[in-house]
Amino acid sequence: MTKSTVTQNGPNPQSFKICRLYFWPHLATPTNPLNDFFILPMKLSVRPLFSLLLLIVFAATLSCRTAVRHSLSLIEFEKRMLVPPPKPVFNATLLKYAADDVGGAQAKKEVEQLLDGNFASLGRYRSFATWRRFNHHDARARTSAGYPVMLRSPQFYRYWSEFRRLLSEWSRNRRFQPDIMLDLVRLVKNPIDGKNGTEGSSEEKRYSSCAVVGNSGILLKSNHGALIDSHEVVIRLNNARIEAFVGKVGSKTNISFVNSNILHLCARRNGCFCHPYGQNVPIIMYICQPAHFFDYAICNVSHKAPLLVTDLRLDVLSARIVKYYSLKRFGEETGKSFDEWGAAHDAAMFHYSSGMQAIMLALGICDKVSIFGFGKSESAKHHYHTNQKAELRLHDYEAEYAFYHDLVERPQVIPFFSEKFKIPPVVIYQ
Secondary structure (H helix, E strand, O other): OOOOOOEOOEOOHHHHHHHHHHHOOOOOOOOOHHHHHHHHHHHHHHHHHHHHHHHHHHHHHHHHHHHHHHHHHHHHHHHHHHOOOOOOOOOHHHHHHHHOOOOHHHHHHHHHHHHOOOOHHHHHHOOHHHOOOOEEEEEEEEOOOOOEEEEEOHHHHHHHHHHHHHHHHHHOOOOOOHHHHHHHHHHHHHHHHHHHOOOOOOOOOOEOOEEEEOOOHHHHHOOOHHHHHOOOEEEEEOOOOOOOOHHHHOOOOOEEEEEHHHHHHHOOOHHHOOOOOOOOOOEEEEOOOHHHHHHHHHHHHHOOOOEEEOOHHHHHHHHHHHHHHHHHHHHHHHOOOHHHHHHHHOOOOOOOOHHHHHHHHHHHHEOOEEEEOOOOOOOOOOOOOOOOOOOOOOOOHHHHHHHHHHHHHOHHHOOOOOOOOOOOOEEEEO
């Protein structure tokens, strides 16, 4: 009988060392206990090394999988960047109606009359031709039939010559050319920078950020003044007052954007004063009436900062975009034919607002555009600085708001822009 069994008097002393091997449950059951007893120290030394190797293999595998996933993600991202998003499908009929320049023929006729010196058709815009400072009566000066003659001063003819030159050059650009957005840096920013002595090394460089400040009464409900002034360039509209509203609208002004009706009023003041933001602030305006070029000819002589007129190609582009959104809104809300839009909006007088074209200007000269003071509410005044509550009928503000929304959310659905032109990021602050 072997001595490995336990006797009644207790364990056998000779078998104690062998039985101790079975107290480690994680070891495999040895076939030869004595051999395993002497091999045990070598197993204990190899086991940590084997675990370390397994850990290294696991880490390498995990790293490879992560690298592969990252590479696949990059490839997928590059594919998305290389493959342009699908182009929107525009309503051809809507585009056709939006492109119809209803007032084009009448505008051309009016320009021709002005170039010929005929002001009889201007109605209330018959202004400079009857200014007293340019005209006087001489009792001795009469026609062959004996009628008195109104004589004009030499100064009038100097301005008249300049007026005809400016009007002729401006009117030749009445055409649709969407690439005009790519030329606004040269036409607008570079002259302003050159006058200020801040012209950059690159003629194509745009302003880093621009704030276009509208005149809506909703500005009184917020305190955006400091945020507005933090932009590189601040554009204000139609000489809106900023005194007593600095906390709401800011105090900084780099460009004053006006319609020519504003300049027409300024031209009647001594020194053609039209500088509520300072005489060194550039003025950019779009022409409401061609006769206002005479006001421009007068004021440009005394203006220290640049006094620029928007290119008529930008005016045409702005008009098409606004009319497109107005037609689209009219069709969706009324279900009527586009033919009936003209009667509802007085097509011959329909026009974009000053704010809309100021935003169009900013899109061409700024890397980032922030919009303030555009919108309305029932409790807000139409203008923050006046008591006016009614809107002008010749504008479709709701259509323009839809355009601004698409600038922020869906710029790809805006028609008439050139494919070469990239719309910069736009943010609207309410």
